[in-house]
Amino acid sequence: MKITNIRARVYEWKGKTVAPQPHFCSNAMDQLYDRGDSMGTFRFHGWTVVEIETDTGLVGIGNVALAPRIAKQIIDLYLAPLVIGQDPFDYEYLWQRMYRSTHTWGRKGIGMAAISAVDIAIWDLMGKAVNKPVFKLLGGRTKEKIPCYASKLYHTDLAEMQREAQGYMDQGFKAVKMRFGYGPKDGPEGVRKNLDSVAAVREVIGTDTDLMLECYMGWNLEYAKRILPKLEKFEPRWLEEPVIADDIDGYAELNQLTSIPISGGEHEFTLYGFKQLLDKKAVSVIQYDTNRVGGITAAHKINALAEAYSVPVIPHAGQMHNYHLTMSTLASPMSEFFPVHDVEIGNELFYYIFAGDPAPENGFIDLDDNKPGLGLALETRYLNDFNIIE
Numbered sequence: 001m002k003i004t005n006i007r008a009r010v011y012e013w014k015g016k017t018v019a020p021q022p023h024f025c026s027n028a029m030d031q032l033y034d035r036g037d038s039m040g041t042f043r044f045h046g047w048t049v050v051e052i053e054t055d056t057g058l059v060g061i062g063n064v065a066l067a068p069r070i071a072k073q074i075i076d077l078y079l080a081p082l083v084i085g086q087d088p089f090d091y092e093y094l095w096q097r098m099y100r101s102t103h104t105w106g107r108k109g110i111g112m113a114a115i116s117a118v119d120i121a122i123w124d125l126m127g128k129a130v131n132k133p134v135f136k137l138l139g140g141r142t143k144e145k146i147p148c149y150a151s152k153l154y155h156t157d158l159a160e161m162q163r164e165a166q167g168y169m170d171q172g173f174k175a176v177k178m179r180f181g182y183g184p185k186d187g188p189e190g191v192r193k194n195l196d197s198v199a200a201v202r203e204v205i206g207t208d209t210d211l212m213l214e215c216y217m218g219w220n221l222e223y224a225k226r227i228l229p230k231l232e233k234f235e236p237r238w239l240e241e242p243v244i245a246d247d248i249d250g251y252a253e254l255n256q257l258t259s260i261p262i263s264g265g266e267h268e269f270t271l272y273g274f275k276q277l278l279d280k281k282a283v284s285v286i287q288y289d290t291n292r293v294g295g296i297t298a299a300h301k302i303n304a305l306a307e308a309y310s311v312p313v314i315p316h317a318g319q320m321h322n323y324h325l326t327m328s329t330l331a332s333p334m335s336e337f338f339p340v341h342d343v344e345i346g347n348e349l350f351y352y353i354f355a356g357d358p359a360p361e362n363g364f365i366d367l368d369d370n371k372p373g374l375g376l377a378l379e380t381r382y383l384n385d386f387n388i389i390e
């Protein structure tokens with residue numbers, strides 16, 4: 001089998017969106033004084049879809065969610081020439097070829113995210129070629145089904161947050177993640193409001209449900225050190241991305257500070273990035289996203305590394321590229337699940353672009369043993385809501 005063509009297209013949402021309200025989630029821009037753009041960096045309303053065509057007629061599908069127009073350029077100009085004419089089963093060689101030839105500028109960030117998309121499409125192709133789901137090529141089924149946690153609960157009116165949390169309980173979820181609305185510049189009042197929101201959600205979900213807390217890099221080390229001890233009583237399963245991704249020593253310090261496990265990694269890249277996080281004991285939960293970290297080839301290696309360090313891997317985002325890895329390793333106890341809803345942040349765009357993601361039942365999702373590849377197809381129902389750039 002030979003790769004004959006790579007087609008990268010950008011899907012930009014032009015349909016209806018829900019405007020996020022102030023303080024709906026802390027984020028890295030919060031440290032700056034307000035010029036009215038804080039929420040803008042928190043929206044991802046475009047996606048790059050990669051299709052790899054072969055001389056057999058099989059087509060592999062991959063995707064990358066970051067900076068989609070740039071990702072397309074990187075794939076078209078730099079990556080496609082490296083893989084066209086090659087055998088997709090030489091995936092390690094192809095990964096190294098893409099990684100090493102873009103090494104001067106591509107190691108982290110959008111260069112690696114673009115490589116991820118091509119790599120994911122290669123794995124989809126391999127599965128389709130042997131008529132097996134991708135997870136069967138990675139280690140197979142290690143769990144009967146995958147427990148998943150409902151991940152939304154953006155900060156809003158507390159009664160509304162409680163209603164949303166109750167909804168997840170009614171659907172059978174045994175774990176939920178909520179977002180903080182306030183950070184350092186909101187002072188003691190913001191600290192109180194953060195604590196009140198956690199108390200409100202805990203009140204609804206009780207003590208037998210896991211509660212995850214998300215900062216999305218909206219705090220700094222000093223603020224996190226002050227608030228973490230106050231959060232211990234709520235017994236969170238983890239506290240996610242308290243500081244920016246580059247402050248690895250900050251993660252390490254916070255991870256030793258209290259009983260609350262610190263998680264992160266959705267803005268880290270490749271085996272080397274995660275070795276660094278693990279060596280420094282910076283995170284107690286690894287949260288790479290396969291469509292950023294270096295694709296399935298890189299994520300599979302990180303799973304093995306995490307197993308040796310006894311650190312669980314719970315990838316950022318649900319979505320097929322992550323589910324197959326979670327299914328196939330004991331290092332991954334569960335998956336994140338973004339509830340399907342109107343377009344707001346952009347995470348949910350996945351469901352408007354792709355068809356085939358499994359829906360959770362009673363807090364679990366399952367993968368089909370007989371669906372080859374990733375099991376995804378391009379969704380056609382919402383094409384009129386996208387501006388598609390060829």
Ligand SMILES: [Mg+2]
Nearest residue numbers: 214240266316
């Ligand atoms: Mg996160």
